[in-house]
């Protein structure tokens with residue numbers, strides 16, 4: 001196996017599970033995130049020949065550029081970009097939400113994602129690689145308190161489909177993955193550190209796991225090169241749809 005995956009958000013949740021899955025299958029992995037000690041733990045567990053740690057904040061364009069410049073020779077030919085780093089911040093309705101939270105989501109989920117994608121596109125085109133962008137069911141179904149998070153993920157989904165159009169004929173594959181409820185650090189981050197709220201949300205719900213998502217991403221990346229999954233929405237069996245709300249006078 002002579003392939004390299006560039007995985008953002010590899011310190012936790014989907015990204016860490018994906019780093020482990022791809023490394024186990026013999027891929028080289030560029031593992032990104034801010035928590036350098038967690039990236040080092042991945043290197044220690046999976047081997048420096050398999051994993052390169054790139055610690056930077058995806059919102060910092062200069063730090064991103066430096067990390068790309070500093071990639072070792074064996075990790076420069078990117079075959080898969082997994083745009084996974086992202087977050088929700090807050091659950092309050094828009095009229096009560098924090099503008100700082102909104103800006104953090106836009107900077108991370110949108111601006112950083114397009115910045116990194118633009119930087120790696122020449123390599124991906126050269127190598128007829130693949131892009132998997134992690135969106136969300138929140139891109140497709142509005143819910144109270146979803147506001148900018150849902151909007152940012154709708155951007156990710158639509159950007160992915162438009163990338164597909166622009167990359168027509170290059171052989172580069174693009175997928176938008178739209179998961180529903182999965183237990184990771186997502187809700188602890190969303191609630192600014194409320195572990196009890198996170199535990200309560202997932203209790204008894206049999207949510208998807210990070211390993212479920214990683215396996216799906218690995219499947220997408222391992223399909224024959226003439227196949228493209230455009231968008232893939234997934235949920236745990238325990239989750240489905242609810243109706244519209246009605247305000248009564």
Ligand code: NDP
Nearest residue numbers: 009011012013014033034035057058085086182184185186
């Ligand atoms: P986690 O909180 O477990 O992981 C998020 C990852 O994103 C971490 O590795 C974190 O790294 C990284 N990250 C966040 N902000 C930054 C930043 N500014 N710079 C660099 N890295 C950053 O959550 P998930 O694994 O669940 O989330 C992964 C993706 O999946 C997100 O885009 C999320 O929106 C999406 N998603 C999650 C669902 C869920 O139910 N869990 C469902 C649908 C989509 P670090 O903090 O070390 O920088």
Ligand code: 8X3
Nearest residue numbers: 136137138179180181
């Ligand atoms: C995460 C799923 O429903 O919390 O993207 O928005 S949800």
